[in-house]
Amino acid sequence: MNEIIRCENITHYYGNKLIYKNINFDVEKGKILGLLGKNGTGKTTIINILNGYLTPTEGCCTIFGHDVRHQTPEDKARIGLLLEGHVQYTFFNVNQIERFYSRFYPNWNADAYYDLIKQLHIGEHQRISSMSCGQRSQVALGLLFAQDPELLILDDFSMGLDPGYRRLFIERLLEFVRNGNKTVFLTSHIIQDMEMLIDDCMVFDYGRVLLHKPTAEIMNTFCRYTFDSASEEIPPIVGLWHTARVGNQWETYSFQGEEMVRSLLNDYAIKNLVCHSHLSLEDAFIGLTGKY
Amino acid sequence: MEFFLSLSYKEWIKMRLFVAIVLALSLALLVYIYTDLAHQERMEGASLLVYKFITGYHVLNTFIKLPLIASLTLALSQFLPEMFNKRLKLTLHLPAHEYDIIGSMLMFGVLIYAAIMLLTYVALSITLSSFLPTEYVYIELMAFLLWAVAGLTVYGFTSAVCIEPTLHNKINIALIGISATVLSFWAEYVRATYLFPMTVVLAASGLLMSVYATSRFKRGIM
Numbered sequence A: 001m002n003e004i005i006r007c008e009n010i011t012h013y014y015g016n017k018l019i020y021k022n023i024n025f026d027v028e029k030g031k032i033l034g035l036l037g038k039n040g041t042g043k044t045t046i047i048n049i050l051n052g053y054l055t056p057t058e059g060c061c062t063i064f065g066h067d068v069r070h071q072t073p074e075d076k077a078r079i080g081l082l083l084e085g086h087v088q089y090t091f092f093n094v095n096q097i098e099r100f101y102s103r104f105y106p107n108w109n110a111d112a113y114y115d116l117i118k119q120l121h122i123g124e125h126q127r128i129s130s131m132s133c134g135q136r137s138q139v140a141l142g143l144l145f146a147q148d149p150e151l152l153i154l155d156d157f158s159m160g161l162d163p164g165y166r167r168l169f170i171e172r173l174l175e176f177v178r179n180g181n182k183t184v185f186l187t188s189h190i191i192q193d194m195e196m197l198i199d200d201c202m203v204f205d206y207g208r209v210l211l212h213k214p215t216a217e218i219m220n221t222f223c224r225y226t227f228d229s230a231s232e233e234i235p236p237i238v239g240l241w242h243t244a245r246v247g248n249q250w251e252t253y254s255f256q257g258e259e260m261v262r263s264l265l266n267d268y269a270i271k272n273l274v275c276h277s278h279l280s281l282e283d284a285f286i287g288l289t290g291k292y
Numbered sequence B: 001m002e003f004f005l006s007l008s009y010k011e012w013i014k015m016r017l018f019v020a021i022v023l024a025l026s027l028a029l030l031v032y033i034y035t036d037l038a039h040q041e042r043m044e045g046a047s048l049l050v051y052k053f054i055t056g057y058h059v060l061n062t063f064i065k066l067p068l069i070a071s072l073t074l075a076l077s078q079f080l081p082e083m084f085n086k087r088l089k090l091t092l093h094l095p096a097h098e099y100d101i102i103g104s105m106l107m108f109g110v111l112i113y114a115a116i117m118l119l120t121y122v123a124l125s126i127t128l129s130s131f132l133p134t135e136y137v138y139i140e141l142m143a144f145l146l147w148a149v150a151g152l153t154v155y156g157f158t159s160a161v162c163i164e165p166t167l168h169n170k171i172n173i174a175l176i177g178i179s180a181t182v183l184s185f186w187a188e189y190v191r192a193t194y195l196f197p198m199t200v201v202l203a204a205s206g207l208l209m210s211v212y213a214t215s216r217f218k219r220g221i222m
Helices: A043-051 A071-079 A095-101 A109-117 A133-147 A163-180 A189-195 A217-223 A259-264 A279-288 B002-044 B045-056 B061-088 B088-092 B100-127 B134-163 B167-190 B193-218
Strands: A003-014 A018-028 A032-037 A058-062 A079-080 A149-152 A183-187 A200-205 A208-214 A223-230 A241-246 A250-253 A272-276
Touching: A003 A043, A003 A183, A003 B100, A018 A043, A018 A183, A018 A200, A018 A208, A032 A043, A032 A189, A043 A058, A043 A183, A071 A079, A079 A133, A095 A109, A095 A133, A095 B002, A109 A133, A133 A163, A149 A163, A189 A217, A189 A279, A200 A217, A200 A279, A208 A217, A208 A279, A217 A279, A241 A279, A250 A259, A250 A279, A259 A272, B002 B061, B002 B100, B061 B088, B061 B100, B061 B134, B061 B167, B088 B100, B088 B193, B100 B134, B100 B193, B134 B167, B134 B193, B167 B193
Parallel strands: A032 A183, A032 A200, A079 A149, A149 A183
Antiparallel strands: A003 A018, A003 A058, A200 A208, A223 A250, A223 A272, A241 A250
């Protein structure tokens, strides 16, 4: 079984509001999949579905081949969960929380936790409630490392972290994942963080999966084009994304090469077509989803 | 059993301050009862004190508040921190079946409550025995025990209100819980001991309501 996560025909409504219609995706073993999407496209909803905290209106997700609505204790032990905002039991102190979790997990590695905690220069008896958001994120990450799960599900891991802690989080996570052949499903609002972390990228739009491709492929082939045109309006064209006038120029995004883009825009008397390759993931995301 | 003990560690850390507060309240009430009885005995004499009991005086009526306050405090201290930032998701993600998890949490709460009531019961029996004949000590202690069982209704329904994910159902459960509590405490306050089985059924309903609310939380009902 190469797919750790498989979601098939997921449709979900909140009341009458459609969130997704028939979405399908897999996450292969050893891959880091980043889920991107604007606010309200259902990133946290899919995390809740994957953790069994929400039953989709239709469809089914499996993790390790088992329906997520009926996760066995053994499967739960194999999944590390980071909730949005690095939520943990703040009434514990640093030692107590380690002692608590260690009793539940057979592969518990206390050294992994304390190695990370030592670098934070915090006391063993400091309560989590008195820590900064960055310190709490490291405690949550240390607990995940100690649990040593096969799959990590991280919901908006960068929320509330300053750039230093975000970088620290990513570096440590990458080291842990690469050394242990772990699978990761994560979301984040800060797309530039994802760029150095994820193998595959899935972009949600309202109600559907817009794109699911390897990150390298997106960054190597997706380009922003600028051009001049006297046209007042250019309608949506298959193969071009979010064609719009910006100031005196037009811009569009495409996975196609320059010649193909030129031919797609042939009817609009374009001049000075320039391809801006090597987009950042954030630029590519804006190109795919639009600014609004 | 091992799972229950492991989970109990978290519950204890979370609740211990509030357990201490409830114990302190219990102690304060005991001191009050002792000084009140000692004062009445000194002022009116032991025989008049016993006569007051024969004619229907109940020294423990102040104590009816203890099971109510204790159960409410314990339920809130146990389940409000779980609902803050939806931490219950972390708890339900522990490697066990969700009914084992919520069952263990409720069992811990009930055991702590029972331990507090038992300690109070023992201290009360010692206090009352120094002033009253055995027959009246027995009557008063029976009343206290029945109130203690009625307190479990408050614990169960308060827990359910905390866990229930929708506001609409929270209100429904709260209204049912308040009615059940009033009925339980009224039955025991007027010493209608024949209604004791009803009190037990209401207490069990409250605890089952918490399990039901957990199942709704787990399914993500909004």
